[in-house]
Amino acid sequence: MSTASLDGLFRPRSVAVIGASRQRGSLGRELLRNLLIYEFEGMVFPVNPKADVILSMKAYRSVLEIPDPVDLAIIVVPRQHVLRTLEECGLKGVKGVVVISSGFREVGAEGIDREQRALEIVRRHGMRMIGPNCMGIINAQADVRLNGTFAPGTPVRGGIGFLSQSGAMGVAILNHAESRGLGLSMFASMGNKADVSSNDLLEYWEQDDATRLVLMYLESFGNPRKFTQIARRMTRSKPIIAVKSGRTEAGAAAAASHTGALAGSDVATDALLMQCGVLRADSIEDMFDMAQGLVAQPLPAGRRVAVLTDAGGPAIMATDAIGAAGLEMATLSDATRAALGDGLSPDASVKNPVDMLGQAAGPDYLRCLPLLLEDDGVDAIIALYVPPVMHDPVEVVEAIVAGARGATKPVVCVLMAPDDVMDEVKRTHGFELPVYEFPESAVKALGAMVRYGAMISREAGTVPEFDVDRDAAAAVFAHVVEDGRRDLTLAESCCVLEAYGLRFPRSQLVTTRDGLSSAAQAVGFPMVAKITSPDILHKTEIGGVVVGIRDEIELLAAYEGILGRAQAVEPPPRIEGVVLQEMREGAQEMIVGVSADPSFGPLLMAGLGGIYVEVLKDVAFRVNPITDRDAADMVRSLRGYPLLEGVRGREPVCVAAYEDALLRVSRLVTDFECIEELDVNPFLVGATAAESMAVDGRIRIDPACVLADARPANE
């Protein structure tokens, strides 16, 4: 369906309010009243079977009785009348319906059925529906002026498209946007998203010139793959800021792998949003802080911030926040400092922060702001003002607005004034200049602007081609399914990973004492010995691994010790033998992991390996597939990254070999959707690619999925 069809919802020429009411405080009355007060440009028709007139307007018994065409119907009737009403709308030729009424999917089985039937009616008549169980839509553009919500307040017009998955959050957000002076282009409360989805709306707003920034309050992703596709493209030209709630949803409790245990749905959300350039805000307040800066000001070219102030304390708070946000205090040039000083009190400080002291007024800001804007060492400016006596703070704000006008660098303002002054200033100047109450909020905005700037200038990288043996891997998976298993043995996992180009140490499976000697010769000392059994997942825990074996005497002791301990496990595991493996010292232990998220698909994980992965949780996630650039970013985002670069006399290791492993595993899970979990732990990163290798690998598959994957690639 083309997104143009949403015009019936957002650009109607006429609106029927079905369930309009005479009763004060009822949804049906407030909604009608909002339409009228906001002065909708088209015709409005109240529909109510029991009233002749509502808010001075002639009311109709049914939408079918309205003599004129109706583009949009807003439905606020009791749940049991919704289906009949939708049918009438279809017959009437209505193009879009907004269903405010609740009593659908959110109330269980009966509601799910009702929602399904509603969707069927909507589809049959070629209508588009927002909701059910929503609080309406707004188009604030001057040629439409549609306030189809029951929220209090009057939407301010501006450049923000706002999408909320919660009606209550929608109300709260509209209140707050108004008091911040943040103007809307369009708004939609999505409700149950039975027909029109967040993705549909994003595509619609992508084409809408009035919408320059999109804010989203989300509780779930309907189709994350499509979201990624749209958002990746859209964020290149319009920033998207999202609040995604429901962080604490567990669901990973039963995971068998390290990666699975660390990959909660919130980690997936973080990765997904980052990969498609969406800024994530932790709270509604942060979202607005960020939006105020992004919608009103140019993007900074870098992270160097100058602070212009009339007071020391708040400037120190700003300096702290700048450091904490990963921004930097700009170093001002000598010329700038001389020019600033020329006109300020000798007690003033012309280093950054520039402290003009308590006597500073409008003219000082107007003179100094352009000097800072001209300094090549400055990327962004925070203008801070604490009215010391009852000076007129509005005059200072106006000076800052004037000083910043036309600048190609962002200027944000912190005004620490009484509430009434703040309210006035935000309402009157908020469109041109972001005005914050606290330094931390201003810094949060600049931080988001720097991040967004970096995201849109970041090269996406490419998904490299690899020469892989897909059939070999497919054969292993088919065998595992035939065997009635989900978990691959170590040998099977090695086989799959080797088919995708990961190198494993020289190794030999030994099943009898007599085989030890020749196997040892093939592998070479020093070596590691490990139990191999389909029933033992965590070998170390049962004493199934001995490292640093230096000769045949030690080897024999290790072999018998491992078997003895494994045989003592209850219930007795199936033991395939002991694997002897080449041992590599001095390499850095890393992990490469995969966990399939039910809605996001495979998540790839990079991190410090060995026992550190689960204790320190120093890991980075991305949604599959990843590009070479993604792999490089993942590794560099780890706290432990300096270990790879070499610290305290340790040689640097071959980071490229680790990135290669990540990319090959990405290709593997792209080819085989049946992979539910995968841990390569440790992956030893040595001084060169040739010295780097996977040491242990575990793969769990979804047997139901294997047949589909096993088809040749060209099918």
Next chain:
Amino acid sequence: MSTASLDGLFRPRSVAVIGASRQRGSLGRELLRNLLIYEFEGMVFPVNPKADVILSMKAYRSVLEIPDPVDLAIIVVPRQHVLRTLEECGLKGVKGVVVISSGFREVGAEGIDREQRALEIVRRHGMRMIGPNCMGIINAQADVRLNGTFAPGTPVRGGIGFLSQSGAMGVAILNHAESRGLGLSMFASMGNKADVSSNDLLEYWEQDDATRLVLMYLESFGNPRKFTQIARRMTRSKPIIAVKSGRTEAGAAAAASHTGALAGSDVATDALLMQCGVLRADSIEDMFDMAQGLVAQPLPAGRRVAVLTDAGGPAIMATDAIGAAGLEMATLSDATRAALGDGLSPDASVKNPVDMLGQAAGPDYLRCLPLLLEDDGVDAIIALYVPPVMHDPVEVVEAIVAGARGATKPVVCVLMAPDDVMDEVKRTHGFELPVYEFPESAVKALGAMVRYGAMISREAGTVPEFDVDRDAAAAVFAHVVEDGRRDLTLAESCCVLEAYGLRFPRSQLVTTRDGLSSAAQAVGFPMVAKITSPDILHKTEIGGVVVGIRDEIELLAAYEGILGRAQAVEPPPRIEGVVLQEMREGAQEMIVGVSADPSFGPLLMAGLGGIYVEVLKDVAFRVNPITDRDAADMVRSLRGYPLLEGVRGREPVCVAAYEDALLRVSRLVTDFECIEELDVNPFLVGATAAESMAVDGRIRIDPACVLADARPANE
């Protein structure tokens, strides 16, 4: 000086405003006006040599001309007249002076001199002074009503003592406190703190019944040891919340040790505040969020929070924030759930969050809130309300206030309403019920209340007694000073640490090839060989350490390799030989560190050792001395703590042995203030205390300090 002497400042019977002015907008006029508008209970005298009448009051040419006694003088004269004015105040018998005038220490040399002379005058006359360079003081109590500031607005009376080191932050804070409905008992802008310090004020407020909670905005600590003493005692009965700015102050760049490099002044501040039970807020906004809860509500007995709401979205945001803050969602009893459901819509959810849906109004909150308060599984409640249509939100807030009244568990409210409603509700009900705009703020308050509750119920522990050889350590330090050095050699460091009971591995210094064999016999294989030189601090970096030496052949190769690499270093280091050391495998590498902070004294550091300390920075700091309880807390606060408890089949190690090492090092730096930096890295924690030991130790001393320390303890 007794703190009772501050009564002259905060409980004066008469006030002179010296520098009172007729000019609108001047400090001298605004200050006088504030005194009058706030209706100070005593007499007020304007002093101005050039005016007869100011704001309808007779003005005096000098404080000496005032016929009545003057308790408090507030001085707003130009800087060059301050000293003469102070002298006159002294002659007049004034008890307290508040010097608003600037031009003192904050402007450099000339100002420092002026401040010194001001202090001399104040002391000579037995006066107490707040400032100079401050914005005044307030005592809001009904029998005083002193507003001696030039800040706009009218202070609201309440239970909060507020102390600000920045005048501008003081203004901003007063604005904000008023709009939050947070009432003050007293307020002081401290300015340069030439005479009255923050510590003096804390002691004064400790005795003041009207002050139930203290808020502080600090930029520096004058006397952190005294602060610790006062705050530790005071926080048992009155919470203190502090914002300390100036986090990014570096100063640790030149540190030679790991501990020094990690111990910035902000880390010290964090440790100090935690150890004395002070809650640290990251911003003014957070401070107020926390204060609203602490001042108005009882402390929660635990961390289990119930959420009562009329809307799903904000409740999910609250749930997320509860998880992130380390609190828990309460599990409601079956009885509670049944009682809640009896009267709510069948679509409502009676699990936590309790969602009463959009139709919920005052009576629903009034009925459900007591049910949650009675549930033994609930420690605290967040009542959340989003007015869906234009219901009256004030009625709901009143129902919540009524439902919470008299409860022994805290109730906080989140109201997502338009600004004007919020303002009204905060002003009218803010004293009884903390009302927040966002769920995150409410959770922040509850989190602080839980933390404070835990702090005041936490046992302090004891500083254990150890049998140490203080003289042996003193002798080493004396020798190092004689030698003209600051850094101890490994052998010297070992000697000092062994004198305080830390065990080192068996080791032998070898200076010739011929000595290798007998030394190896004394130490035993496997072993480690290390260079020892006063000029080589980071041995690993130059290849000065070989581990895992298993026989004499390997030992000879290691010995020659180490010496060869050390001799190649430029400039050539003084080489004392190679130390052979017993090697312990399978133990956990930890670090014990000390860094002397210029104002806080020695900071102790616990953390993961080896190369991980500087890469992962997983460390915990405390200000010396520490108790056994502190040592236990430090270890358990590390992210890597599970490594000590044993993970994935690794045996747990002896945490008590590591705590013992921390406590012994604490004792060492208590005995020897000359220790500037100390790293025991690694300290190997083995399965038992006997298997645990320090492997490497480095100590740097301040030679100037040594003589003082070296005196016997009984002097």
